[in-house]
Amino acid sequence: MKERPVSDRQALIIGASQGLGLILADELARRGWRVIATTRRLGGELQDRADAWNGMLEVESLEMTSAEQVTALRDRLDGHRLDLLFVNAAIDRGDLPINEVPTEMFTEVMVTNALSPLRTLEALRDLVAPAGTVAVMSSEQGSISRNTEDGYELYKASKTALNQLMRSYATRHADDGHTKLLIDPGHNQTRLGGFDAPLIPQESIPAVVDVLEAQAGAPGLQFLDRHGETVPW
Structure with missing residues (x-):
């Protein structure tokens, strides 16, 4: 597919060094968005993509779990007006039953997957345009009603906590005019999802971007999959 004309739409993607975030940043740039994408370590494939896009894709350094670094990023982006703020960063620490999860591991996963995304949204939300997104x-694994198979209890719990915190965020900021979305991209072949997963990001992420573009301006909070269908809580 040919690149689309450059538009004045701007996106900030938190966590784009690899996997879904990298493909998301690339897909938005391909569609003419101006993209700012963050990574914990500069260089690598994200920088290669940025170089190839000739200014359409910019790279910023960020360790999302550091409140100080999030504040510093906010200061560096002062004056920007975002049409999309998307937090993608997450981790998984394997398939242990919850009684075998060390406290330190539980804390690390919950801080990274639940606390830090919402803390980042709060710090950066004033950069989002009044009708922005x-x-x-998120993940289908964060759905309580669909938790009917064994495994990955800590990861599931972290995504459920993320969904609940996003619900609280949406309630607190119900009148800000922003579209608010939790996105389930499906089970993709990534380092986090495993390379035997049934989906590939190069196919699922364009569908995710279709959903993001279609839902722009929609009120309230929605939990949607890559087809735009509602995922049950």
């Missing part, structure tokens, strides 16, 4: 990468 605030989105977070």
